[in-house]
Amino acid sequence: MQTTNAEAPQRPIAVRLTGVSKHFGGVRALDDVNLEVFGGEIHALLGENGAGKSTILKVLNGVYAPTAGTIEVNGAPLNEHTPDAAKRAGIGMIFQEMSLVPTLSVAQNIFLNNEMKDSLGLIDDASAAKRARTLFATLGVDIDPLALVGDLSAGQRQLTEIVKAISRNVKILILDEPTTALSGGEVEKLFTFLRRLKSEGVAILYVSHRMDEIIRIADRATILRDGHHVITAPMSALTLDKIIEYIVGRRSRGFSDVARINAIRGAPLLELRGVSGPRRPRSIDLTVYAGEVVGIAGLLGSGRSALARVLFGIDPKISGEILIKGAPVEIANPRDAIAHGLALVPEDRLRQGLVLEHSVEVNSSISILERLSNWIFVSPARAEAAADRQIEALRIKTSSRDAPARTLSGGNQQKVVIAKWLNTEPDVFILDEPTGGVDIGSKAEIITLVRDLAARGKAILVISSELSELLTVADRIIVMADGRIASETARSEFDDPVPGDDVGEQLQYAERQLSTLLQKAHTHV
Amino acid sequence: MSNATVTATPSASSFANWRQYIPYLGFVLIFVFFSATLFNKGFLDPNNLLNILRQTAMISIMTVGMTYVLAAGEIDLSIGMVAGLASLVVAVGMDWYGPIVGVLAGVAVGCIVGLINGVLTTRVGIPSFLTTLAMMGIARGTAMWMTQTKSVPILDDAYIWTFGGGSLGPVPVLVIWTIAVAVVGHVVLRRTIFGRRVLATGGSETAARYSGVDTRAIKMRVLIISSVLAALAGMLYAGRLHSGRFQLGEGDELSVIAAAVLGGTSLFGGTGSVVGSIVGSLMIGVINNGLLLMGLEYSQQLIARGAIIIVAVAISQSRKQ
Numbered sequence: 066m067q068t069t070n071a072e073a074p075q076r077p078i079a080v081r082l083t084g085v086s087k088h089f090g091g092v093r094a095l096d097d098v099n100l101e102v103f104g105g106e107i108h109a110l111l112g113e114n115g116a117g118k119s120t121i122l123k124v125l126n127g128v129y130a131p132t133a134g135t136i137e138v139n140g141a142p143l144n145e146h147t148p149d150a151a152k153r154a155g156i157g158m159i160f161q162e163m164s165l166v167p168t169l170s171v172a173q174n175i176f177l178n179n180e181m182k183d184s185l186g187l188i189d190d191a192s193a194a195k196r197a198r199t200l201f202a203t204l205g206v207d208i209d210p211l212a213l214v215g216d217l218s219a220g221q222r223q224l225t226e227i228v229k230a231i232s233r234n235v236k237i238l239i240l241d242e243p244t245t246a247l248s249g250g251e252v253e254k255l256f257t258f259l260r261r262l263k264s265e266g267v268a269i270l271y272v273s274h275r276m277d278e279i280i281r282i283a284d285r286a287t288i289l290r291d292g293h294h295v296i297t298a299p300m301s302a303l304t305l306d307k308i309i310e311y312i313v314g315r316r317s318r319g320f321s322d323v324a325r326i327n328a329i330r331g332a333p334l335l336e337l338r339g340v341s342g343p344r345r346p347r348s349i350d351l352t353v354y355a356g357e358v359v360g361i362a363g364l365l366g367s368g369r370s371a372l373a374r375v376l377f378g379i380d381p382k383i384s385g386e387i388l389i390k391g392a393p394v395e396i397a398n399p400r401d402a403i404a405h406g407l408a409l410v411p412e413d414r415l416r417q418g419l420v421l422e423h424s425v426e427v428n429s430s431i432s433i434l435e436r437l438s439n440w441i442f443v444s445p446a447r448a449e450a451a452a453d454r455q456i457e458a459l460r461i462k463t464s465s466r467d468a469p470a471r472t473l474s475g476g477n478q479q480k481v482v483i484a485k486w487l488n489t490e491p492d493v494f495i496l497d498e499p500t501g502g503v504d505i506g507s508k509a510e511i512i513t514l515v516r517d518l519a520a521r522g523k524a525i526l527v528i529s530s531e532l533s534e535l536l537t538v539a540d541r542i543i544v545m546a547d548g549r550i551a552s553e554t555a556r557s558e559f560d561d562p563v564p565g566d567d568v569g570e571q572l573q574y575a576e577r578q579l580s581t582l583l584q585k586a587h588t589h590v
Numbered sequence: 591m592s593n594a595t596v597t598a599t600p601s602a603s604s605f606a607n608w609r610q611y612i613p614y615l616g617f618v619l620i621f622v623f624f625s626a627t628l629f630n631k632g633f634l635d636p637n638n639l640l641n642i643l644r645q646t647a648m649i650s651i652m653t654v655g656m657t658y659v660l661a662a663g664e665i666d667l668s669i670g671m672v673a674g675l676a677s678l679v680v681a682v683g684m685d686w687y688g689p690i691v692g693v694l695a696g697v698a699v700g701c702i703v704g705l706i707n708g709v710l711t712t713r714v715g716i717p718s719f720l721t722t723l724a725m726m727g728i729a730r731g732t733a734m735w736m737t738q739t740k741s742v743p744i745l746d747d748a749y750i751w752t753f754g755g756g757s758l759g760p761v762p763v764l765v766i767w768t769i770a771v772a773v774v775g776h777v778v779l780r781r782t783i784f785g786r787r788v789l790a791t792g793g794s795e796t797a798a799r800y801s802g803v804d805t806r807a808i809k810m811r812v813l814i815i816s817s818v819l820a821a822l823a824g825m826l827y828a829g830r831l832h833s834g835r836f837q838l839g840e841g842d843e844l845s846v847i848a849a850a851v852l853g854g855t856s857l858f859g860g861t862g863s864v865v866g867s868i869v870g871s872l873m874i875g876v877i878n879n880g881l882l883l884m885g886l887e888y889s890q891q892l893i894a895r896g897a898i899i900i901v902a903v904a905i906s907q908s909r910k911q
Contacts, residue, residue, distance in 0.1 A: 128800070148802045164800035166793035168860030169786075177790055177801045180783055187781035 076103040077139065079237050079268030080125065080156070085134030087120050094120040096292045097134070102237065107259060107269040109279045109300070111312055112289035113506065118272050121289070122239055125270070126158045127151035138237065157235030159226050159243050167215030172197040174214050175229045200228050206254070224251065227258075237268045244278060256282055275531075276305055277576075288312055305573065331355030333391065334524035335407075335493045337376075340385035345371040345548035348385065353493065353524040358515060360539030360556075361528045362583055368548035369528045370412060373495045376526075377402045377409040389493070403432075408486035410479070412497040412528075418482040419470045426452035426466040429484040455484035459514060476500070476507020483514065494518060494525045500534055512538045532576045532583070542579065544586045551586035613854045613866045616902055617873045624880035631883045638879065640762060644830070646875030647764035648673070648823040652842060653849040653867040654775040655819035658812040660850055661779070663792035663859025664711065664718040666813060669820035669846060671729035672703050673839030676824030678733050680749075681742035681834030689749045693825065700821025703729060704814030711813060712806040718813065726843070733836035741835040744828055754829025764826060768868070771819065776864040788812060792859025848899045849874050873902070 080102045087095040095117045102108045112118050123129045125136070130146035137143065138154040151158075158164075165174045172194040181196065183189040197210035206224050214222060223243060230238060240259075244252045259269060259282060273279055279286065280300060287297040288311040295311050335353040340346065345368035353359050363369045374380040376387065378396040386393055389405050396402045402409070411418050419428055430437055430448045437447045452466040459480045463473055470478055479499060486494065496515065500508040515538050519525050529535050535542055536559060544552045559575035624633050632638050652669050659666045676699045684692030703725060710721040744750060756763035779785035790798040791805045798805050820839070827838040851857060852873055853866030877898055881891045 148800065152802050158800070164797045166790045166797045166860065168793035169789060173786065178787070178803050180786060187777070188783065188786060
């Protein structure tokens, strides 16, 4: 399919990549990729994890030099590949990794490496703070320029980061998952702002896993797969299904493919009675039954993860009662939680769930070393057998049990974390953003895995920001807002009373229902 | 500008503000404690106070360098030995070719050691902890080998005045050196782009790099600054004691790191205050002096000093959590 944009010839090309390749040793992260972004357009860059999106962004930003191919910015070739050169060319980037220094103030970060100076040539932090204040005011963002970035919430940090890029007189703005940490209101503000920048002729390259956002904000999209260019097309020519098809390729493994089995409710395994944490959550009443998956929706800061932390003994429980299998328990620390049959797959699996340099075997067996040991010596044979069993059971794709966790894809890393917990034979699983940063294919596999766990009689809590994921995995969905449970709805109530044939459309309908519920919950706060 | 002085404080978050004064409060407490308990032992005697300043000058100057290194997220353990080596190189260089060559050679020691530390840390990728730990031994070995562990006397009066014994009116030259290094160090860290890049590099190296900061060059430079200031301290030791000796500066790295941390500089990078470091150094100097006046034996002094430093650092660290 060819690029079909009637307006294209009139618009200046802000940035053009021609035949760009990037190899790391034998790995071709990018292979002969072309990309054109016009001034005054929002261009979505789509693809699974590992498709080459991050590599393109790093090439554009001068972090990587391309192995082959050329980059032109406003018609002039970009020959020097350093962050400084990219900056001079007017390319500004919002990084997924958060490019802010926590120990500096907001204003100091915004003007980092671009500092305002007084007549003596010394840094003038007062003027910088004043200008930051003005910038925030125009954006309608309420952040104190003198606050330390380390003291900000994730959402405020993201906004600071965007303002930082914008303050650099950027002509080409690159946004990498800019909304992951934003609340609904903040997303709206961001979109309004992006549209304003667009009307001023800024070229915006927008990377996101959230298709609803892409569909709303983007003018055109370029889709990558396995380092190759698949298609560039205007959004009007693309539907969600088509996008997913291009992204995933022929192996269509979208959410819609996961068969949802209505769980047979067993006995209540986990009961919360008026459970409150230090600040959040607040008086939570919730019962989770054996064989059931309960999804927890809520925007950032709604107390979803805080609830998981209290349950697992990381944050102290201030009041209320936790019952497991009908018996009240005291959970003062994670060891207690594990002893009572709880398992937590944390949000940040790279830092909290895995030792990346260690092998799959070591990572998955760390939780059960006592069982694998004779006296104080770990039995290699038993550890290997246990690892192989989990690799097979969870279909973990790895070259061997000895491969470092680092070499696995995001989805398979997540499976290793789940394997680690499965080994402890827990009754209750808490999964916080189990598919965060995982590509669509692996998402479906993880969801299937979670459903399997439920079918084996476990009680499962899934916290997720992705509504389609919650709708696919859960039997019941709790919406949290401001630390409280705002609503509790059976999954079936989200279904279209008059269902169409298209599974994807059915899911979209349900997603709209849940999204509305979520928005309502937050407006009542 | 009048505004700037108010808001230019590093961690200008209004909530965090009171924490910044803990080092100063600690200094006042320790000072008041010794003033009260050692009232009749001459602690507050102007000569004793000047003596504290003179004794602390070398530590203060090295602590300024350490502040940069720690703020950039690195550490430099070689400074004490570099000071000893520089004191000998100055003495020998002066003996052979006169004071100017001697001083230049002393500074060169700092530059060369700093450069080696920097290259090994930023280009070869050895953590600065190991690089400078190894350099500690190399510098000390070189110093001992140079003169077969003999000390080298310094006879040049101009050198001795400038780098140790002199006074301008009532103000010892050593104090002037300290103030000069502290003022320049403070302004550069707080108000120049280089200083800001140092803080950014230590605060989050990734973020700094993505903002276009050449973090390797920054780390290289802070290690050179630290070594050069250590060499200067060694030259001051030599001037004060009229000789170069390999033992000069021995163990100073610990006092210096403790002083920096007491002054509010984080061992994890990203924060650093030159003024705080000077106060931290003075705190160490006051503790040493006070314990001596109390009549403690050297062995007891070591124990008491260690305990005081642990308590002070524990307090200054706990406020960060």
